[in-house]
Amino acid sequence: MNQRWRINLVLALVLLGLALAIRDELRQHHASPLLATIEPAQIQRVGLERDGEPPLEFMRAGTGWELRTPFRAPADTEHIERLLGVLAIPVRQSFPASGLELAPLGLSPPRVRLRVDAREFAFGATDPLQQHRYVAVGDLVHLIDDRAYHLLIAPLRDYVSARPLPADFVPVQGTLEGVGLTPESLDALPALSAERVEHDPEPPRGTALSLRAEDGRMLRFRLSEDQRSWRRLDQPLRYLLATTPRLATDPALAPLPEPTTSSAATGTDPFAPESRAMNEPVLPSDTLLGPPPEVRLGPERPSPEAGFGAEPYKRPPQGFGQDPFAPDPP
Structure with missing residues (x-):
């Protein structure tokens, strides 16, 4: 009796396994296709x-x-x-x-x-x-x-990241209105996250914040009076922070260099030499001469001589055109 129960149990398990395999195969066969199969x-x-x-x-x-x-x-x-x-x-x-x-x-x-x-x-x-x-x-x-x-x-x-600082931007130096930021303030900046990000095409206004990363990249912001609104100068985005960060300054820290304007914006020549002193005279050799004047010479043409009648190449006879009754010259 026990042997028969064992055989029946084995057969039941085999049938159950077959049923599960058939169900999975049917499910895969009738599964709905995806909108796109792109990794x-x-x-x-x-x-x-x-x-x-x-x-x-x-x-x-x-x-x-x-x-x-x-x-x-x-x-x-x-x-x-x-x-x-x-x-x-x-x-x-x-x-x-x-x-x-x-x-x-x-x-x-x-x-x-x-x-x-x-x-x-x-x-x-x-x-x-x-x-x-x-x-x-x-x-x-x-x-x-x-x-x-x-x-x-x-x-x-x-669609825009809520972090004012990019993930790969770690500030090593910064200034707030030209005064250096303490290292503790710089260390807390990468973790900042905005509560809301707004599109702001208006010109930025507010307190100037400048940050420099170790690789030399610069980020510049304009902060509101309560320092909860951050506006990047290179993006028309305003980051609204939930809490105000602590931006401590130390006048003893070295300030960041101010951004330089391009030569195209100032109208100067990028290849011009170093600027001379205000009272230094300008020598003739220092000025650039213009191109020499152009002189065009045409071919020499002999002046035409007077002709006679229908034969302009012949000279008129002697005495032609003179008054025969005029007195002789003295």
Whole structure:
């Protein structure tokens, strides 16, 4: 009896294993395809075009992402990775685009265009019955779950990193209104994170903060009176901090050099020699002479001699044109 139970138990386990294997195979066979089979780590360029908004372009920069258009700024890598997650959404249904009217589906023109390297995804309206989103890819129109559209239409400030300082920028020297910052204040700056980032195209105003990294790179900010609003001079972004950082100064520390203006802006010659003293006379040899005057010499032409009648090459006879009745000269 025990032997029979053992045999039945083994057979039951074998049948259960076969059933599980068949179920997994059927599940894989009937699994919905993904919107795109692109490895996220291989993506180098991402572009977004939204109705009524400026186009956005991102480029991979090392381990993160950088905003390139409409201006250059460190991008929020986590937000970009969530945005690329739309490519892994399963497709519910697919239709040939040639047999559909694209305008009622919100695809002509599309509401959002997502460009991933060389591929383009056009996002339209939602299906009124099941609330699936229409997406045009090549010659097909797909229906997908509408769970990532809010990332596609997020405002520009959500795509920008909340840190005023780039991840690879470690300040070693800084000044606040020309007075040197203490090392303790510099050490706390890389950890700053803004509560909100706003697009600010207005000219920056406020207290001048200058920072220099070990590799010589410079960052310059304008701070509000309470030092909670930071505006970078090279970006139209304003970082609003939740807490005010402690920026202690020490007049004994060496100040940073002021930014130099380019020769094009000042109108000076970049190849000009060192400027001379105010009272030093200018010698003739120090001035640049202009080009010599041009003199054009034509070929010599003999003055024409008077001719006679229809034969201008002959001289008139002697006495021609004189009065024969005139008295002889004395």
